[in-house]
Amino acid sequence: MWLQHPVILENEVVKLLPLESSHFDGLLQAARDPRIWKYLSFNGLDSDAFRNELRSAVLRKTMGEEYPFTVFDNTTGKIIGSTRFYNMYPAHRKLEIGWTWYAPEYWGSGHNVACKSLLLTHAFEALSCVRVQFQVHEQNVRSRAAVERLGAKFEGILRNERIRDNGSIRNTAVYSIINTEWEQVKRLLHDRIKSPKS
Incomplete structure (x- = not known):
């Protein structure tokens, strides 16, 4: 298996723990704001469907298909969200x-930069990735700006890339960071963690 379980990532701002069933209630509590799900393919406001997705994510983690994390605020210990490694191709190191x-109370707070710094460091330095990719709903201006602020390069739009749970068809913006860019991106992230509002 490419990722050696458990992967626990931590800095002063956030702690990322492998998703497990004991996190489900905290995640459901954190996910109640409809703004979270406006552009995502999945509607986490449906608590039964959300629990099923979380169970599936734990299973896919066990199978080595993806690696979901629960994100904790490292000051309060509170669950504030989730993220994951997926579409993993060890043979291609991507x-x-x-x-x-x-x-939403953590949007723009620096938590995302701190989280992505941990994930990218693990990807490029522990897993020796040559490519890390991000996909965002074309219309999700806030998330696209957040990815761009990480130092990721825009690669283009995949048209009619997926059909969301609500039946709408999504165009997807693709971004990436490659290994030769990592040191520069790492410095950028370090500076942004020190000054999270920048």
Whole structure:
């Protein structure tokens, strides 16, 4: 298995623990704001469907297909969201970071930068990735700006890339960071963690 379980990632701002069933109630509590789900393919406001997705994510983690994390605020210990490694291709040393969401009170707070810094460091330095990809709803201006602020490069739009749970067809913006860009991105992230509002 490419990722050696458990992967526990932590800095002063956030702690990422492998998703487990004991986190489900906290995640459901954090996910109650409809703004979280406006552009995501999945509607986490349906608590039964959300629990089923979380159970499936734990199973896919066990199978080595993806690696979901629960994100904790490292000051309060409170669950604030989730993210994961998926679309993992060890033979090609590439993966995707996605399924990322946070309770809105943590938007723009620096928690996302701190979280992505941990994930990207693990991807490039522990897993020796040559490519890390991000996919975002074309119309999700806030999330696209957040990915761009990480130093990821825009690669283009995949038209009619998926059909969301609500039946709408989504165009997807694709971004990436490659290994030769990592040191520069790492410095950028370090500076942004020190000054999270920048």
